[in-house]
Amino acid sequence: MTSQHEKNTGEFLGATHLEGCLFTGEWKPRTLTAPVMEPATGDQLALIALADPDQVAQSAQSASIIQKQWAATSPAARADILAKAVEVLAEQTSEVAQWLIREGGGAHMKANFEIAVTIKALRLAAALPEQAQGLVLPSVEGQTSFARRKPRGLIGIISPFNFPLYLAMRAVAPALALGNGVILKPDPRTAICGGHVIARIFELAGLPKGLLHVLPGGGEVGEALCSDPHIAMIQFTGSTGAGRAVGQLAGRHLKKVSLELGGKNPLIVLDDADIEAAAANAAWGAYLHQGQICMATGRILVHESIARAFTDRLAEKARAIKVGNPVSEEIFNGPLINQRQADHARSIVDETLSQGGILEAGGSGEGLFYQPTVLSGVRPGMRAFDEEVFGPVAVVTTFRTEDEAVTLANMTDYGLSASVFSKDIARAMRIGDCLHVGLLHINEQTVGDDVVNPFGGVGASGNGATIGGPANLDEFTEWQWVTQRDVPTAYPI
Known part of the structure; x- marks a missing residue:
């Protein structure tokens, strides 16, 4: 199996990345594993490592420390890494397309489209760090009042199997660009395209080690993300039933929640x-x-x-x-x-x-x-x-x-x-x-996402246009109000 992977996947994805390892900034072997199967043939494509709640706790604690350093990194430096990620994916288009086809069962056309919109999402994310990050507000004489956007901290992202690369990257890329850290839980059925490919892209782009963790796993891993005190926000894309559970648990722990769910x-x-x-x-x-x-x-x-x-x-x-x-x-x-x-x-x-x-x-x-x-x-x-x-x-x-x-x-x-x-x-x-x-x-069918648009549904489809385009700044940052006075106010007490 190892030699076959090395033969087929070259330097981008090899046995190190596909045989029983988790990505926590480096590829760590684990004994808890699961096969990734090719739907069209029933063949085993890889043996991925699975996370558990203990690993979530370790990753969240360590990533929260790295995130503070990343948030203090200059906007230009963050933008450069996102721009490099665009180059990496563009160079690996052929190999990534083959993984999308084999792992997810999609047609060539679908795979190529998914890569194209993922590249677009990365490009737009690369522009985020150097956009305006706040507003000057009306105030009284002698005082300056402004609101500034700050990273939320550590973002837990739970992504689905159907467009695994794009539906993970559309959250991962803007979250990182705006100074956050990320713990990504891809669907184990498509953990290669939804997780390992993304890990390799940012590893090769020079993202600081430990800022991005990729932790495939079952419901217990999602529950751990929703309850961990180091995680500030959950971005979930998936079924309505699972989304209700995620929203309930994350809300109980007072986390910001973005839910993109099902539709009819x-x-x-x-x-x-x-x-x-x-x-x-x-x-x-x-x-x-x-x-x-x-x-x-x-x-x-x-x-x-x-x-x-x-x-x-x-x-x-x-x-x-x-x-x-x-x-x-x-x-x-x-x-x-x-x-x-x-x-x-x-x-x-x-x-x-x-x-x-x-x-x-x-x-x-x-x-x-x-x-x-x-x-x-x-x-x-x-x-x-x-x-x-x-x-x-x-x-x-x-x-x-x-x-x-x-x-x-x-x-x-x-x-x-x-x-x-x-x-x-x-x-x-x-x-x-x-x-x-x-x-x-x-006069257009119902499936569409231009990446530049806010995206999301209402009712059982989610909690509004919660991701994409102008929504990304609102989702992955939080406002802080700041006032500055030339001299302290003289209160009559």
């Missing part, structure tokens, strides 16, 4: 929409990365007058999508991440059909590979309408009036992303203004 995102197609364009957008939003995206198009609401034509076109697109091993084939859909997720998608489809839904395409699969599926005749109360699938399933529901479309779209606890398709932009915006979501797109 509506795409509304009005009667004047371009059917071909709307169907193409719906297919992209429903099937990209096998539907394993929080912003995936979860419910397609179509005006009844065009529903048949739209559904037929969507089904044609679904049947044309090629499914297979993304390493050996140029495909659009690879495997789902594991058997549990595949079984979840199958059960929702099967139960919805038993409830009266109609199968227009797909509905079957083998192992972790599931054919892109179209269900029509889906109504509220059916599992495919109510539940997040996280699989390649497009769900079509019809409506008669704009008010009914809005009611159906808002008939969920989630509030992440929504789309409206119409040739009348004012009409589409009027409907969009009524939707309870954090992200709204007109």
